[in-house]
Amino acid sequence: xxxxxxxxxxxxxxxxxxxxxxxxxxxxxxxxxxxxxxxxxxxxxxxxxxxxxxxxxxxxxxxxxxxxxxxxxxxxxxxxxxxxxxxxxxxxxxxxxxxxxxxxxxxxxxxxxxxxxxxxxxxxxxxxxxxxxxxxxxxxxxxxxxxxxxxxxxxxxxxxxxxxxxxxxxxxxxxxxxxxxxxxxxxxxxxxxxxxxxxxxxxxxxxxxxxxxxxxxxxxxxxxxxxxxxxxxxxxxxxxxxxxxxxxxxxxxxxxxxxxxxxxxxxxxxxxxxxxxxxxxxxxxxxxxxxxxxxxxxxxxxxxxxxxxxxxxxxxxxxxxxxxxxxxxxxxxxxxxxxxxxxxxxxxxxxxxxx
Amino acid sequence: xxxxxxxxxxxxxxxxxxxxxxxxxxxxxxxxxxxxxxxxxxxxxxxxxxxxxxxxxxxxxxxxxxxxxxxxxxxxxxxxxxxxxxxxxxxxxxxxxxxxxxxxxxxxxxxxxxxxxxxxxxxxxxxxxxxxxxxxxxxxxxxxxxxxxxxxxxxxxxxxxxxxxxxxxxxxxxxxxxxxxxxxxxxxxxxxxxxxxxxxxxxxxxxxxxxxxxxxxxxxxxxxxxxxxxxxxxxxxxxxxxxxxxxxxxxxxxxxxxxxxxxxxxxxxxxxxxxxxxxxxxxxxxxxxxxxxxxxxxxxxxxxxxxxxxxxxxxxxxxxxxxxxxxxxxxxxxxxxxxxxxxxxxxxxxxxxxx
Ligand SMILES: Cc1ncc(COP(=O)(O)O)c(C=O)c1O
Ligand SMILES: Cc1ncc(COP(=O)(O)O)c(C=O)c1O
Numbered sequence: 001x002x003x004x005x006x007x008x009x010x011x012x013x014x015x016x017x018x019x020x021x022x023x024x025x026x027x028x029x030x031x032x033x034x035x036x037x038x039x040x041x042x043x044x045x046x047x048x049x050x051x052x053x054x055x056x057x058x059x060x061x062x063x064x065x066x067x068x069x070x071x072x073x074x075x076x077x078x079x080x081x082x083x084x085x086x087x088x089x090x091x092x093x094x095x096x097x098x099x100x101x102x103x104x105x106x107x108x109x110x111x112x113x114x115x116x117x118x119x120x121x122x123x124x125x126x127x128x129x130x131x132x133x134x135x136x137x138x139x140x141x142x143x144x145x146x147x148x149x150x151x152x153x154x155x156x157x158x159x160x161x162x163x164x165x166x167x168x169x170x171x172x173x174x175x176x177x178x179x180x181x182x183x184x185x186x187x188x189x190x191x192x193x194x195x196x197x198x199x200x201x202x203x204x205x206x207x208x209x210x211x212x213x214x215x216x217x218x219x220x221x222x223x224x225x226x227x228x229x230x231x232x233x234x235x236x237x238x239x240x241x242x243x244x245x246x247x248x249x250x251x252x253x254x255x256x257x258x259x260x261x262x263x264x265x266x267x268x269x270x271x272x273x274x275x276x277x278x279x280x281x282x283x284x285x286x287x288x289x290x291x292x293x294x295x296x297x298x299x300x301x302x303x304x305x306x307x308x309x310x311x312x313x314x315x316x317x318x319x320x321x322x323x324x325x326x327x328x329x330x331x332x333x334x335x336x337x338x339x340x341x342x343x344x345x346x347x348x349x350x351x352x353x354x355x
Numbered sequence: 356x357x358x359x360x361x362x363x364x365x366x367x368x369x370x371x372x373x374x375x376x377x378x379x380x381x382x383x384x385x386x387x388x389x390x391x392x393x394x395x396x397x398x399x400x401x402x403x404x405x406x407x408x409x410x411x412x413x414x415x416x417x418x419x420x421x422x423x424x425x426x427x428x429x430x431x432x433x434x435x436x437x438x439x440x441x442x443x444x445x446x447x448x449x450x451x452x453x454x455x456x457x458x459x460x461x462x463x464x465x466x467x468x469x470x471x472x473x474x475x476x477x478x479x480x481x482x483x484x485x486x487x488x489x490x491x492x493x494x495x496x497x498x499x500x501x502x503x504x505x506x507x508x509x510x511x512x513x514x515x516x517x518x519x520x521x522x523x524x525x526x527x528x529x530x531x532x533x534x535x536x537x538x539x540x541x542x543x544x545x546x547x548x549x550x551x552x553x554x555x556x557x558x559x560x561x562x563x564x565x566x567x568x569x570x571x572x573x574x575x576x577x578x579x580x581x582x583x584x585x586x587x588x589x590x591x592x593x594x595x596x597x598x599x600x601x602x603x604x605x606x607x608x609x610x611x612x613x614x615x616x617x618x619x620x621x622x623x624x625x626x627x628x629x630x631x632x633x634x635x636x637x638x639x640x641x642x643x644x645x646x647x648x649x650x651x652x653x654x655x656x657x658x659x660x661x662x663x664x665x666x667x668x669x670x671x672x673x674x675x676x677x678x679x680x681x682x683x684x685x686x687x688x689x690x691x692x693x694x695x696x697x698x699x700x701x702x703x704x705x706x707x708x709x710x
Contacts, residue, residue, distance in 0.1 A: 030414070033414060057413070062406065063384055069552070069557070142414075163414050190537070191537035200555060202421065203550070203551060204544045205505070207457060225577070
């Protein structure tokens with residue numbers, strides 16, 4: 001796709017920043033939004049050049065297709081600021097590529113790469129002061145596209161809107177994370193849209209997750225729709241399982257999101273000399289390992305939660321507790337990835353992008 | 356319970372601008388909308404207002420996670436011009452079934468029906484009188500809470516908008532039996548009228564259209580063997596004098612036209628069996644000459660007569676005529692326009708004076 005744009009895009013700034021209203025030492029996740037947003041619309045068969053405007057309400061007609069048919073996709077990444085006030089992104093090109101993979105499956109026109117990358121960089125320059133520097137905090141970046149055309153037909157829309165909103169955010173989870181391995185509901189199936197960051201995949205998880213929360217768990221771990229035998233992923237994290245010294249994670253598929261954190265963790269683990277096995281893993285294998293003491297760790301990996309150790313899981317009305325290790329892989333891997341992300345360590349993989 | 360639904364009217368109706376003999380498909384909307392807000396655990400402030408744009412926060416959860424559901428139904432007039440609804444309580448119930456699966460609050464069923472009646476009463480001049488024409492009504496609910504974390508929202512809007520729709524011409528349709536993509540899996544959201552289900556179907560439907568078909572015939576997710584439904588219709592087959600339709604399995608939509616057609620067919624003396632049906636069985640019946648006819652049923656089109664089904668390299672010829680389908684369609688339309696006695700008590704009349 002075209003690569004023409006540079007940073008000279010139209011910028012309309014706020015008259016007065018809201019930044020002084022924000023307590024950066026007590027940030028929750030995804031509730032406060034920075035002063036500006038990037039916006040770009042698709043009309044008459046083409047994406048128009050993006051603009052930066054004050055963060056503001058959209059005005060949508062009730063017949064706007066997004067409200068009816070959920071034709072929308074999104075991405076999630078983070079911006080970090082180091083002690084020199086330099087701003088960094090982590091593998092943003094991967095998010096841009098994945099946005100267009102999602103776009104294709106959801107019949108949304110692909111977005112020119114430059115609109116995403118240059119738009120994002122320009123936005124971060126304008127709202128640089130909104131990037132938190134506190135440990136565990138960052139600026140969560142949410143690019144998304146939705147069907148903004150009107151009409152009562154579940155057919156491709158004639159208009160779409162691309163927006164990047166940013167939210168200074170604290171840690172995603174606080175405290176120990178427990179999960180329920182799902183045996184009834186399913187997130188996705190072969191031939192479906194599980195590998196896309198399609199809006200509807202997420203709403204579909206809310207109710208099963210609510211049921212798990214009512215039972216005392218934080219999250220659901222999804223299993224395959226057909227047999228509920230194979231471990232797939234969590235709501236917004238890919239899953240790693242350590243049996244003895246080997247780290248196992250499911251291969252990506254039609255049903256599983258190709259997480260940027262996941263593939264980065266695989267590379268980091270290998271560079272640390274940790275054996276990594278990308279293969280299908282059954283629930284019964286995990287239960288057996290839990291019973292014979294070879295199950296050492298389970299953790300989730302995703303942009304929002306980074307690396308999130310799981311302290312226990314439930315399956316068929318039985319709870320299993322993970323051991324508390326002295327030096328778990330999760331801690332080591334989390335430190336390695338966040339040090340790269342925040343420019344505290346050398347970036348041997350070439351993942352960091354300075355803005 | 357009687358609800359107080361205040362009405363704020365437009366100064367001048369746009370109905371004079373509409374050519375009732377030439378209604379553009381799903382693009383014309385009436386003057387008013389019904390709207391109600393959910394906040395702090397309850398539905399507040401139901402009202403009828405001029406149709407207007409809705410200020411929507413860019414982080415409104417429906418835009419990101421597709422937490423949205425909808426209904427579809429029609430208002431018709433009888434020969435005396437009395438507006439009527441077709442089985443609106445069924446839509447009210449189904450909306451709440453969808454709400455359950457999608458982690459959304461129930462909308463009170465009596466308020467749903469009353470809101471519809473009130474809106475239709477205000478918009479009665481918009482109901483096209485021609486047989487087969489109707490005022491299409493679109494109740495929908497979506498998450499408008501500005502939050503980009505993964506959980507069910509806590510604030511929602513429920514809206515009904517209306518669009519006059521002309522008679523669908525009854526072209527015989529060709530279906531494409533899809534063996535790669537799927538609509539819904541067991542344990543998923545297929546039984547809900549959830550927005551995301553429709554977005555996921557857009558690309559496969561476009562691909563089928565590019566191959567010369569009108570609609571996709573969805574098969575089950577696990578084996579691509581069992582027939583589920585078509586686009587926005589359920590499906591019936593007549594084999595050897597008997598009707599069969601796929602049994603509800605949690606993945607197909609419980610169509611209100613479907614349940615009504617089952618009653619009508621039985622009333623006309625046909626046997627109707629709900630059971631799993633394989634595509635192979637249909638193919639064999641076609642070859643043996645026992646496949647007599649097949650049709651789709653749904654609010655939008657009523658009855659759609661099926662000519663053939665593409666399945667892999669094979670073309671399954673269904674039939675060149677659909678005498679029973681035609682008869683059922685006439686009966687349904689007759690009931691909806693008061694020309695045939697409503698022995699099932701399906702029609703709900705709206706007092707003209709309500710407005
Ligand atoms: C379903 C799902 N799995 C996994 C992930 C993790 O992907 P990433 O590491 O790219 O954030 C996400 C995204 O947040 C997701 O939505
Ligand atoms: C997927 C799907 N199947 C079937 C139908 C038919 O349902 P109804 O007869 O209630 O319109 C619809 C709705 O229109 C639908 O969206």
